[in-house]
Amino acid sequence: MSLSLSFCHISTNFRPPSPSIYKTLPLPPSYFPILRFPLISKSFTVQSTPIRPSPTDPSLPTSSDPQTFEQLPRKFQEIVKLFQSVQDPKAKYEQLLFYGKNLKSLDPQFKSDKNKVKGCVSQVWLRAYFDDSDKKTVVFEADSDALITKGLAALLVQGLSGSTVEEILRISPDFIVLLGLQQSLSPSRNNGFLNMFELMQKKALMLYVEAEKGIKSGTGIVENPTKDVDFDPKLEKGIDSSESRSNTDDSEPNGSILGNRGHRITEILKRELQPFELKVEDVSYEHAGHAGVRGSNGETHFNLKVVSKEFEGKSLVKRHRLIYSLLDNELQSGLHALSIEAKTPSEVGI
Amino acid sequence: MMTMEGVVLKLPSFTQLMNPNHFTNRTSLNLRFTFPKSSSSSTASLSVPAAAPVSLGHSTRHDFEILHQKVNNGSKLVYLDNAATSQKPSAVIDAVNNYYRSYNSNVHRGIHFLSARATDEYEMARRKVAAFINASESSEIVFTRNATEAINLVAYSWGMSNLQPKDEIVLTIAEHHSAIVPWQLLSEKTDAVLKFVSLTEDEVPDTKMLQELVSEKTKLVVVHHVSNMLASVLPINEIVQWAHDVGAKVLVDACQSVPHMVVDVQNLGVDFLVASSHKMCGPTGVGFLYGKSELLAAMPPFLGGGEMISDVFLDHSTYADPPSRFEAGTPAIGEAIGLGAAIDYLSEIGMQKIHDYEVDLANYLYESLRTVPGVRIYGPTPSATVHRAALCSFNVEGLHPTDIATFLDQQHGVAIRSGHHCAQPLHRYLGINASARASLYFYNTKEDVDDFVRGLIDTIDFFSSFK
Numbered sequence: 001m002s003l004s005l006s007f008c009h010i011s012t013n014f015r016p017p018s019p020s021i022y023k024t025l026p027l028p029p030s031y032f033p034i035l036r037f038p039l040i041s042k043s044f045t046v047q048s049t050p051i052r053p054s055p056t057d058p059s060l061p062t063s064s065d066p067q068t069f070e071q072l073p074r075k076f077q078e079i080v081k082l083f084q085s086v087q088d089p090k091a092k093y094e095q096l097l098f099y100g101k102n103l104k105s106l107d108p109q110f111k112s113d114k115n116k117v118k119g120c121v122s123q124v125w126l127r128a129y130f131d132d133s134d135k136k137t138v139v140f141e142a143d144s145d146a147l148i149t150k151g152l153a154a155l156l157v158q159g160l161s162g163s164t165v166e167e168i169l170r171i172s173p174d175f176i177v178l179l180g181l182q183q184s185l186s187p188s189r190n191n192g193f194l195n196m197f198e199l200m201q202k203k204a205l206m207l208y209v210e211a212e213k214g215i216k217s218g219t220g221i222v223e224n225p226t227k228d229v230d231f232d233p234k235l236e237k238g239i240d241s242s243e244s245r246s247n248t249d250d251s252e253p254n255g256s257i258l259g260n261r262g263h264r265i266t267e268i269l270k271r272e273l274q275p276f277e278l279k280v281e282d283v284s285y286e287h288a289g290h291a292g293v294r295g296s297n298g299e300t301h302f303n304l305k306v307v308s309k310e311f312e313g314k315s316l317v318k319r320h321r322l323i324y325s326l327l328d329n330e331l332q333s334g335l336h337a338l339s340i341e342a343k344t345p346s347e348v349g350i
Numbered sequence: 351m352m353t354m355e356g357v358v359l360k361l362p363s364f365t366q367l368m369n370p371n372h373f374t375n376r377t378s379l380n381l382r383f384t385f386p387k388s389s390s391s392s393t394a395s396l397s398v399p400a401a402a403p404v405s406l407g408h409s410t411r412h413d414f415e416i417l418h419q420k421v422n423n424g425s426k427l428v429y430l431d432n433a434a435t436s437q438k439p440s441a442v443i444d445a446v447n448n449y450y451r452s453y454n455s456n457v458h459r460g461i462h463f464l465s466a467r468a469t470d471e472y473e474m475a476r477r478k479v480a481a482f483i484n485a486s487e488s489s490e491i492v493f494t495r496n497a498t499e500a501i502n503l504v505a506y507s508w509g510m511s512n513l514q515p516k517d518e519i520v521l522t523i524a525e526h527h528s529a530i531v532p533w534q535l536l537s538e539k540t541d542a543v544l545k546f547v548s549l550t551e552d553e554v555p556d557t558k559m560l561q562e563l564v565s566e567k568t569k570l571v572v573v574h575h576v577s578n579m580l581a582s583v584l585p586i587n588e589i590v591q592w593a594h595d596v597g598a599k600v601l602v603d604a605c606q607s608v609p610h611m612v613v614d615v616q617n618l619g620v621d622f623l624v625a626s627s628h629k630m631c632g633p634t635g636v637g638f639l640y641g642k643s644e645l646l647a648a649m650p651p652f653l654g655g656g657e658m659i660s661d662v663f664l665d666h667s668t669y670a671d672p673p674s675r676f677e678a679g680t681p682a683i684g685e686a687i688g689l690g691a692a693i694d695y696l697s698e699i700g701m702q703k704i705h706d707y708e709v710d711l712a713n714y715l716y717e718s719l720r721t722v723p724g725v726r727i728y729g730p731t732p733s734a735t736v737h738r739a740a741l742c743s744f745n746v747e748g749l750h751p752t753d754i755a756t757f758l759d760q761q762h763g764v765a766i767r768s769g770h771h772c773a774q775p776l777h778r779y780l781g782i783n784a785s786a787r788a789s790l791y792f793y794n795t796k797e798d799v800d801d802f803v804r805g806l807i808d809t810i811d812f813f814s815s816f817k
Contacts, residue, residue: 089423089760089761090761090812093757093760093761093812094812094816097813097816098816101816120752121751121752121768121769121784122750122752122753122783122784123783145750145783146750146752146753147749147750147753147813147816148752148753148756148757149752182422182760317812321815
């Protein structure tokens with residue numbers, strides 16, 4: 001099993017990420033077997049851990065310092081948490097592919113050369129436009145003919161869509177390392193992920209420049225002066241607050257208040273899995289405001305913890321697939337993402 | 351002028367004679383492994399047990415430290431990207447190391463001890479290359495940076511002074527970009543015309559079409575010996591015959607053949623032949639052009655500068671004889687010596703033995719891969735008469751090759767390639783954007799193939815069930 005990601009390390013030589021005391025030598029993982037202890041029970045303990053960059057790593061982006069977890073925009077923090085809660089690398093890929101699956105596909109007319117990301121071995125297209133309602137936040141759309149790159153593009157779309165140009169330009173792509181997908185950040189013409197990210201920033205900037213040109217008013221000040229983005233303004237759009245929480249405060253999630261979907265999920269899982277323990281947590285508010293959620297009735301993102309005998313003999317991937325298949329109807333009707341912890345009774349000591 | 355004295359198979363290198371204590375030098379490596387090692391000799395000694403027949407892959411593996419590591423999730427490395435570049439045995443690494451530690455010095459110019467030794471070793475490497483492909487003289491070997499540079503050399507030096515407008519160059523659509531683009535650049539300058547041979551239904555270049563395309567207008571035929579994507583082998587003898595009948599020259603891209611089989615330029619009759627060191631267990635940064643003496647003698651220089659001159663005046667210069675004429679500036683001395691060591695290593699095993707092992711392995715790879723549902727392999731089906739190289743380019747229905755390669759790497763430690771393999775025209779012809787490719791070398795084993803196929807099945811499983 002791979003390491004629990006409570007320490008993160010931006011070294012692209014060393015895989016998986018190692019504690020920073022080993023940062024001076026690129027060593028293969030097998031050399032330090034003592035580090036390999038399965039910390040399955042610690043899956044949700046990852047919080048704000050600062051990233052220590054290795055001074056010897058030449059592949060680090062040198063233009064800006066890597067952002068700490070706290071500095072990341074909330075949407076990226078959420079994505080990071082989601083991935084870090086999944087230990088198994090294969091399940092991480094499943095999570096990534098799941099993102100890709102839910103990515104709205106791009107209209108063929110936008111699959112042009114101008115929108116193509118250079119350097120990907122597969123084909124990736126990106127599109128950016130200003131949100132109709134406020135003309136200030138950028139909406140991204142993306143597509144790819146390969147599933148993994150589609151997943152990566154979906155992550156970026158989820159993280160960046162709905163932000164202002166300024167916010168987009170300030171973000172560093174380092175967060176991807178925290179996901180534990182072993183995605184390299186080395187700037188090379190073949191680094192598809194980095195190229196995707198940079199193209200998104202470039203397109204956002206171009207939107208801004210075009211808008212500048214189009215402005216005829218005499219104030220000359222166009223840039224949004226607010227530094228801290230509140231999700232409140234965006235929350236007004238499209239989220240029916242009658243059934244979901246409209247509180248954008250991302251302190252302790254209150255799992256006891258569930259809407260209709262939350263109840264349905266609970267019923268289905270109870271009925272099908274006879275769980276010893278079941279925790280269904282609606283964390284949709286943490287995603288409130290971004291393009292993928294707009295227009296739905298909230299209840300788009302859930303954390304699930306299920307302890308059931310049904311998981312015995314099944315690999316982690318099979319357990320997740322089982323849950324996905326049980327909740328397929330929900331997934332087709334607006335449930336956006338699940339963060340799943342699936343255990344057998346013996347695994348939690350029952 | 352050095353003359354050849356028969357075929358040289360294994361020459362005692364100067365390292366052994368002069369510095370017997372320099373064998374176990376491992377401090378240059380960053381990665382430290384504590385795996386049990388049977389031999390620490392730097393020479394190409396194969397510890398094959400006398401009794402039981404051990405496969406070539408098993409018996410040579412311990413010469414390649416780099417293969418004994420774990421990657422990504424702790425999976426052991428299964429390196430199947432040899433068509434892109436090969437791994438180097440300790441003997442080669444030690445040879446380069448030893449050059450820099452003991453006798454590094456510029457060649458051809460100096461008089462002192464180190465320079466004389468460096469020059470001797472460098473020229474010895476040239477003789478080894480000549481012997482390896484059975485050239486008639488070592489002066490027919492020009493050291494270049496790689497095969498690509500060698501082809502460009504011919505394009506500029508021979509092409510510019512021999513091609514007239516409307517002259518034709520015949521190539522196949524399966525050529526590597528390095529064997530296509532230099533001629534495109536040349537045709538822009540000289541108005542020569544490029545003609546391409548397409549594939550038959552068996553997915554091999556259509557030799558009948560090639561024969562028809564070769565006419566009096568043809569001045570040059572450029573073909574691969576072994577295709578890096580189709581795994582097919584071209585009948586070079588026949589092609590040379592057709593070309594010479596009309597007075598055309600033949601350039602063979604032997605990058606995928608020289609490392610894997612006996613290549614004899616006398617037998618083949620080619621006019622030019624190119625190969626890269628890094629695909630044949632040698633270091634990167636060096637390759638060579640073979641050209642018949644009379645052709646090279648008539649060719650003007652490629653790059654100008656030191657080493658390739660005879661006398662330099664302010665208004666003009668005179669040039670050296672080949673091969674020096676085409677080797678401007680300080681060459682990759684250590685690397686060329688490393689190539690020589692690689693040739694020693696390969697020769698000690700024997701190219702025929704390597705080839706026989708790889709034919710067997712190629713069949714095993716092909717047959718194993720074929721059993722995986724949804725897999726579509728490109729190139730000819732192997733048979734008694736059709737031998738494939740030990741590589742398979744393939745696609746899996748409904749899956750992008752990049753997804754396959756990524757997952758195979760991350761989850762199983764299997765290294766294959768995905769993309770167009772520097773053969774975009776070929777991919778376009780086959781109607782695909784990209785393909786995956788697994789390519790083997792003599793240090794791969796059947797177990798490697800098994801690991802690959804197992805990983806591939808798991809990969810397909812993962813992505814299919816996801817959908």
